[in-house]
Amino acid sequence: MLPEELKKLIGMTGDVTVYEVEKGAISRFADAVDDANPVFHDTEYARNSRFGSIVAPPGFFGWPQQQTRNSPLNVDIPTELMSAFEHAGYPLSFALDGAVKFEFFEPVHAGDILNARTTVRSLRERTSNGRSIIVCILETTYHNQSGTLVATQQSTFVRGSSGIQQEGSDNV
Amino acid sequence: MSEKHYWEEVEIGTEIKPLVKVATTQMLVKWAGASGDFNPLHFDSIYAESIGVGKIIIHGALKRQWLIQLLTDWVGEQGILRKFSCQYGAMDYPRHMKTITKPDEGETWICKGQVTKKYVEGDQHFIDCKIWLENGKGETTTHGRATVILPAKSA
Secondary structure: OOOHHHHOOOOOEOOOEEEEOOHHHHHHHHHHHOOOOHHHOOHHHHHOOOOOOOEOOOOOOOEEOOOOOOOOOOOOOOHHHHHHHHHOOOOHHHEEEEEEEEEEOOOOEOOOEEEEEEEEEEEEEEEEOOEEEEEEEEEEEEEOOOOOEEEEEEEEEEEEOOOOOOOOOOOO | OOOOOOHHHOOOOOEEEEEEEOOEHHHHHHHHHHHOOOOHHHOOHHHHHHOOOOOOOOOHHHHHHHHHHHHHHHHOOOOEEEEEEEEEOOOOOOEOEOOOOOEOOOOOEEEEEEEEEEEEEOOEEEEEEEEEEEOOOOOEEEEEEEEEEOOOOOO
16 A cells, blocks of 8 residues: 555655756766767867757756755655655665656756756555565656756656665566 | 768668676766765665665666767767666676776676667657667666667758
């Protein structure tokens, strides 16, 4: 059974998170992937490319302006959902990334300010080897400072109940 | 950066030029700092053991980003990655470091892909492909799909 406090969050949309896309953050992100593509690193090169300036690798949306990101999943998780998981006994330490789906509509440029809005699309309770897990699907939209939708992200992850060991290879 | 591919030159079954990756504990720390994923499961082996995972695992999102690079390298600057999805099917474990900069011996991962469909909508020339990541044993640990737009000679 899905706990009531989680069930009532299905369909809810969290507050807007404002992401700042800095040039240095883009370069460090690409470097961590070991991706030397000059459109992510080289201002002069990028200026002469079809992008006109440095762009972020698809999948990178910068960092939130306000808070330090505390999600282990590179997902903008609404605070209401974060606390409901904790209260219902599905702590952050039992979280597993399952799948991701992106649509990219426009490049994200260095200097962009993005507004991210995340909706709780579904929450399903399942039992896996006698353990209660919740499969969560979130949908995030990213709009830039001109109001253009640049990308959507659908993230699937699993939260396990406390006091149990994490299941290693749960396919979502 | 890759050579330029035209839509006309790509056929169903065409293989995407593979991308070779080596993950190390050092790279996972870099990824944590650059992506904001500070889950100790990816850098603290005692913690990883305590929650039953056994040892440090590679971030799913880093594997995702390798597969995205496979595609952005392949389509080049004139191409567009339009859609991307992947599923994490099995865990991967990074190499340890031998020196301050060099990885120890161990596993090498290969990102691969193959064209499954080509079509035109409006004036845009699309390619669908399947993509996957193979570990050192040749097993697929992450797999997915992507849609890209390539430049066309006819355009």
